[in-house]
Amino acid sequence: MKYTYNFPTTIRFGSGVINELSDYLKANNLNRPLLVTDPVVAGLEFFKKTKNELASKKIHPEVFSDMHKNPVKSDVLKGTDVFKKSNCDCIIGIGGGVAMDVARAIVLKVNHHEDLFYYDDLIGGDKYVTNEVPYFITVPTTSGTGSEVGRSAIIADDINHQKKILFAPKLLAKIVFCDPELTNDLPPFITAATGMDALTHNLEAFLAKMEHPICEGIALEGIRLITQSIEKAVNKPDSASRTNMMMGSTMGAIAFQKGLGVVHSLAHPLSSLLDTHHGLANAVNLPYGMRFNIGGCEEKFTRIARTIGLKKKTGEHVVDFLFQLNNNLGLPVKLSGIGVKPEHIEPLSDLAFADFCHPNNPKPVTREDFKKLYLEGL
Numbered sequence: 167m168k169y170t171y172n173f174p175t176t177i178r179f180g181s182g183v184i185n186e187l188s189d190y191l192k193a194n195n196l197n198r199p200l201l202v203t204d205p206v207v208a209g210l211e212f213f214k215k216t217k218n219e220l221a222s223k224k225i226h227p228e229v230f231s232d233m234h235k236n237p238v239k240s241d242v243l244k245g246t247d248v249f250k251k252s253n254c255d256c257i258i259g260i261g262g263g264v265a266m267d268v269a270r271a272i273v274l275k276v277n278h279h280e281d282l283f284y285y286d287d288l289i290g291g292d293k294y295v296t297n298e299v300p301y302f303i304t305v306p307t308t309s310g311t312g313s314e315v316g317r318s319a320i321i322a323d324d325i326n327h328q329k330k331i332l333f334a335p336k337l338l339a340k341i342v343f344c345d346p347e348l349t350n351d352l353p354p355f356i357t358a359a360t361g362m363d364a365l366t367h368n369l370e371a372f373l374a375k376m377e378h379p380i381c382e383g384i385a386l387e388g389i390r391l392i393t394q395s396i397e398k399a400v401n402k403p404d405s406a407s408r409t410n411m412m413m414g415s416t417m418g419a420i421a422f423q424k425g426l427g428v429v430h431s432l433a434h435p436l437s438s439l440l441d442t443h444h445g446l447a448n449a450v451n452l453p454y455g456m457r458f459n460i461g462g463c464e465e466k467f468t469r470i471a472r473t474i475g476l477k478k479k480t481g482e483h484v485v486d487f488l489f490q491l492n493n494n495l496g497l498p499v500k501l502s503g504i505g506v507k508p509e510h511i512e513p514l515s516d517l518a519f520a521d522f523c524h525p526n527n528p529k530p531v532t533r534e535d536f537k538k539l540y541l542e543g544l
């Protein structure tokens with residue numbers, strides 16, 4: 167077997183690196199950035215401060231934050247209009263997964279003139295992403311999706327809410343400014359739910375079936391950083407725990423170019439059907455999905471247990487640890503705790519089986535398996 171491994175994005179990491187943004191733009195002759203963010207981040211103090219700092223260096227940012235919680239095509243088209251009408255020369259995605267998705271889709275749309283969904287990766291549209299794209303910079307404000315180092319965006323159709331994936335190496339940021347201080351004001355629930363998403367990325371990437379020793383090494387270290395810091399970051403945050411969480415989240419997204427698995431396929435339908443927060447949906451399903459994967463992956467679970475620092479190094483002990491972790495973070499351990507009812511099980515199982523993540527799971531997952539897993543979790 168032959169493989170290709172790509173790690174091309176520059177990552178500037180550490181407390182206060184957001185203050186380097188204006189000098190970086192100046193050094194690259196960029197004076198008219200479009201800041202793409204969600205409406206919540208647009209109202210935060212640090213965002214206003216960053217805008218003022220740019221203005222003081224004679225950089226004239228335009229802001230686009232008119233987007234839905236689950237972004238749709240019209241959000242992207244509106245943002246693209248703002249980019250063009252304002253003569254912007256680069257795009258800076260600032261925020262969590264939603265802002266990154268919209269920013270990345272605008273990056274694609276500016277110089278690609280077919281309908282946005284012509285470029286849908288699921289129908290082979292990635293091969294048409296061939297034109298130049300605007301200079302793209304990302305700044306994460308949560309430690310969860312890791313989308314800042316990603317190359318894909320999930321955008322839904324306005325009418326039928328079907329999700330499309332825009333994917334191309336050209337959609338990678340040129341540079342990422344990872345500043346853990348930007349997560350200081352996140353409330354405990356968001357820190358917990360997004361953090362569990364990041365932990366799920368690392369665990370699923372480590373187990374995913376593709377051969378990828380580089381990603382597996384990154385995933386194991388991501389597991390270590392997150393499991394050592396997440397309780398502290400949620401219950402009594404300090405600079406070290408926030409820093410570890412952001413590093414672990416970025417590492418998770420780098421690692422999952424190897425693939426994800428059964429847990430994300432269990433989680434995605436909960437968001438589409440019941441509007442469950444993505445991280446929360448992963449957190450609740452994680453112990454059940456991991457238990458499903460133990461058989462055949464015993465050696466890998468021993469390595470996970472060793473990395474977490476468990477006394478007993480079996481898959482079952484990893485699963486117990488994950489249940490306990492959800493408890494300690496104040497998250498539910500049952501699907502009924504997030505509003506799932508028996509009548510949801512059939513439609514959830516259909517959607518989970520149709521999901522694009524589980525083909526990378528270390529062992530095959532049937533529709534019947536999904537149903538069993540949901541019933542166990544109920």
Ligand SMILES: [Fe+2]
Pocket residue numbers: 311363367430444448
């Ligand atoms: Fe995720």
